[in-house]
Structure formats: C-alpha cells, structure tokens
Amino acid sequence: MSSVNEYHPSLIRGLWALTVRELKKWLNDPVMLLMLVIQPLIWMGLLGKSMNLGAMFSASNLGEIQVPEKIPIPGSYVIPPTSGIIYVSGTMFSQIIQQTVSDIGPNVMRNIFGVTDYFSYMSIGMISMIVMTTTMFSGMSIVWDRRLGFLDKVLSTPVPRGAIIFSKVLNATLRAMLQATIILFLAMIFGLQLSPSFTLFNILGVYAAIFLLSVGLSSVFLAFSIRSTRLERPMQFISLITMPLMFASNTLFPISLMPDWLQAVAYVNPLSYLTDALRQLTILALNPSKLITDFIYLGFFAAVLSSIGIMLSWRYLSK
C-alpha cells in the first residue's frame, strides 16, 4: 500500500508556479510581446508627434497680420505722456506681436500641460493606457484555462484557491510593469524630457502606482471573465470601455480644459490618478501633496476593487 501523500501545497509555492507558467507562455512569444508594445508606440509616434501643440504658438502660424503702415496712438499712452496723436511704424508693431506670441507659447503649454512639449505629456499617458489594457486583457486568459480544462485540473489539485486567483492578478501586474518600462524607455529614445528632479528612486514610485491600478483593475476583470464561457464577451466589454476611460481622463488632455460633466467623470476615473502620479514622478516638478492624493486614491481603488474582484472569483471557484 502506497503511503499517504505527505506533502502540503503552500499558497506562495502555488502562486509562484502558476504565475511563472503564464509569464513563460508570454515571454516565449516575442511576437505577442511586440504587438502589445506596437499599439502605444503608434499612438505615441502619430498622436504625440503630430499633435505638436507647442508649435502652435509660433509667429509663422499667425499668418498675415493686417497692419496699417502707420498706427495712430493717443499721446496720453506714450511715456512720458504728450498731447495730441503720435504715429508708430506698423512693421515694428507686428514684430512686437510676433515676438510676444512666441514668448507666451511655452508659458501656455506649461500652464496647461505642465511641460512645454506635448510628446512628453502624452507618452506618460500612453504608459497609463498600456497598464489599463494589459491588466484588462490578461484576466481573460482564465477563459482559456476554463475552456481547455486546465482550470478544472488545477481545481482538482490541493493548491489553495487563492493561489489560482492571485496568480492571474500578479501575472497581469508584472506584465503591466514590464510593458510600462519598455514604453518609458522607448519614449526617452524618442525625446521624452525627464524633469530635473527625476531620480532613479522615482522609478520605484512609478512601479508602486502601476501596481496599485493593475491589482484593482485585473481583479475586477478576472471576476468578470471567470464567468464568461467565451472570449468575445470580455473582449467586447474591454473595447467598449477603454476608449471612454482614456478620453475621460488626463491621459491625452488636461482635465482643466474639459466641460464640467466630463471633469466630473475624469475626477473619479482612476486612470487620471495613475497618469498624474506617473507625470509627477517623471516629467513634472514633483508636487508632494498632489502625489500623496494620487496614491491615496489609487490605494483606495485597489483595495476596494481587488476585494470585490477576489471575493467574487473566490465564490465562483468554490461553487
């Protein structure tokens, strides 16, 4: 008679084994890795570079300014004031206007976007976007696991149920972090301007922020995918919500310029907080109180959504 199996599975062992399985699958497939990076790269290249908002404020964009040859000015505006009317040269006047416009350009950009080039602004937005899509999509692998029978097999082993759920969340998070790193690196090659206050220590903050959003989002999507038998349903849902989530946030454009109703949405959208935190840590001069607010919100979001998501998945797995 064979002896009773003396080994007990642990949560960490199981969690790690299942996570490594997925990462291996993923890293074994460089094409897929590339595809996932290409999309934000296109966004960055086309939108980030083509929407050269900073260049809008250049004298050449003013077109022909119709200025009379002589411009009459009341003597009271002249320093020191004189009586009567004096005339200034029109050419000189238009030169002054052009110079002023060129000067206020960077100021306007800095006030609206915080940086003078739009490319840096939106590259960081792209990191948020890739974090969002990666975490959503990776929860979907559980649909395959179920359809192929892998999930049932795992469920018939004594591995703690939590390990099954957490492995998906962890896998999504690690993927998001890796992809964010790649995007940041590429953006730097293409001209992203890091702020002078940037240190390598900030990178830890970047990862922490990404981690929080990924954990929250992937738990919810896992709970959602685990119940669907086909891939189409979560896929449709994801493509339905990514667009609004991206535009109703500061990913591409500042919230301050949005209409009120959109601002209201953007202010509850967790993507706004991730994007802001990432910008604070990379391209902006760091504003500690804002950064702390961002992290508090992201932490709250992660705590609430992951507990809901994990609870729902758990209930499903032990049905």
Added chain:
Amino acid sequence: MTEEVIVARGLTKVFNRNLVAVDHVSFSVKHGEIFGFLGPNGAGKTTTINMLITVLKPTEGTASVLGYDVVKQANEVRRVIGVVPQEYTADEDLTGYENIILCGDLYGIPREVSRKRAVELLELVELTDFKDKRVETYSGGMRRRLELACGLINRPRVLFLDEPTLGLDVQTRTATWNYIKRLKEEYDMTVFMTTHYLEEADTLCDRIAIIDYGKIIVAGDPEELKHSLGGDIITISIKEDADISNIIRSIENVKEVKNENGSYRIKVESGELTAPLVIEALRRNGYTVTRLSLTEPTLNDVYLEYTGRSMRDTEESKEAFRAHRMTIRRARAR
C-alpha cells in the same frame, strides 16, 4: 485491506435548477480495482467524475474517497487522488517536463522530489526523448501519456480517468490501456474511469456501471453482466428441409429456439458446451449440419437489454445526444 475506496450515495447534480445531469447515483469501488462508468456521451459520466474529484459540488447525496468526504474534506481528497481529464490540459507552450513539474508544484511536492519523479514518470510513459519539446509538437497519444504522467506526480492512491482514450486511434488506444494497467500495478492504485467505448470497458475494467440519462442502469463484472443476459447464441443450419426445433429443445441447457428462414437461433447457457451436443443430437436423428456459428453477448447486448437502445446506434444517430450533451456542457461551464 479490501475496503471500499470510493463510496457514492444518492449522488445528484442538477444544473440550472432543472437539468438533472446525475440522478441519485450510488456505487462503491473496492481497493485495487478498475471501475468503469460506461455510457453514451452526455449520460452524466464527466459530471459524476467532477463531483468525485471535488471540482463540482453535488446538489444532493454524498460521496467519499478513501473515507474523506468530497465536500467537507475536499482538500484531503485532492491530496490523495490523481486526475487525468478528458481534455488535453497540458500547457502547449511549455515542455512536457515543465508541465509535470508544474503539476508537482501544485501539489506542494518539493522540487528535488518532483524532479526525480518527473524523470521516472516520463520514462514510464516513454516520453523521455521528448521531455524538452514543447507540448504543441506532441501527437494525441503523446499528450494522453503526458496527462497520465501529470496525474501520477503526487503518487495518488486513487486515479480518475475521464475518457482516457477519447479521440485516439485503435493502436494508440490499446497502448494506452497497457499503460493504465501497468501504472495501476506499479503504484497499487484504485482506478475510476469513464468511457463510451464498449471494448475499453470490456478489456480494461474489473467492474462497470452502465449509466444513461444520469442514472445507473446496471452494475457488475462485465463477464457477469454478459452472462446475465442468458448466455450465448448458437446459429445453426442443416441440409435437410425439416423442422428440428423439438429435437433441439430437448437438449440440455437450451433455453430458446427460433427458426429464422431455415436457420435456427438457439439461446444457451454456454455456447462452447452446448454446441457439440446439438451437432451430436442432430446427427443421431439423421440430419447434416451445414453451418454453425457461436456468438457471445457483448456489452452492447447488455446495454441493449437494459436501455432498449443499442449503444452503437446512439453513437451513430448522434443528434439527440449531441443536443443533450451540449446542454450539459454549457451548464457545466456556467
């Protein structure tokens, strides 16, 4: 120790409140035997196995494996069983070896132990040469063997096989049967399996239960079941044009004689013993036997006897069964 390893009492699974997939099924499996659930697709075999391996919770009734309740002591059950599912569940993107190690990790087996076992198991199922190849390059038979190896990594005392040769060709099927028998002996296991192949149930199983529409119709030793039908059939023809029914009826152990267009169908206890007596009696009466054939009842006859349908027929006229099966599949997946 010939205790009952698996005991099911009134095991029932209802999906979506109205679809009864398994209907008050009771059976027990003794230590060391290969017990088979035989039935057409959609009969409730996989649902039963899923309840026994703790993946599904029964709606009603109880089941235990090695004394552990499948609901209350699910984790204890999981530790002592091995499962080879119907589908190929090995990860295609990993190698065979990596897959086995992954299974070992899920059971919490220390790496140094699982590495040793993996090598041993791969040798046993003759996959050593392919252990570092990705599973996507494996053939169906190889995948099945890999599933077997994965299911054995925790040295289970009870092995559950769900349709172990589904979709394999005849040669590979026979080879797989041999693996199963050998592994069972090697590891002193009790095996619970499901199948819809009559030959498989007949050659592999020590005892079977025929299941249809979620109910066990009859259970027992395949040989006994066939004998319970009332023995063999002798078909005989003679040269002369005469009615020999009465002569045959007077022979010992003959149960029934039917004249079918000049050939006689004789139902007897044992074909081998009675056939010579029939020839002898006819010769004594001056008749010449021109043809004699002997058929033993098959499990298909058993199935036919108890369900009124032939299992081969149901397999061929699939429509109703496919519909039923799809419903169950969908419900199971939900």
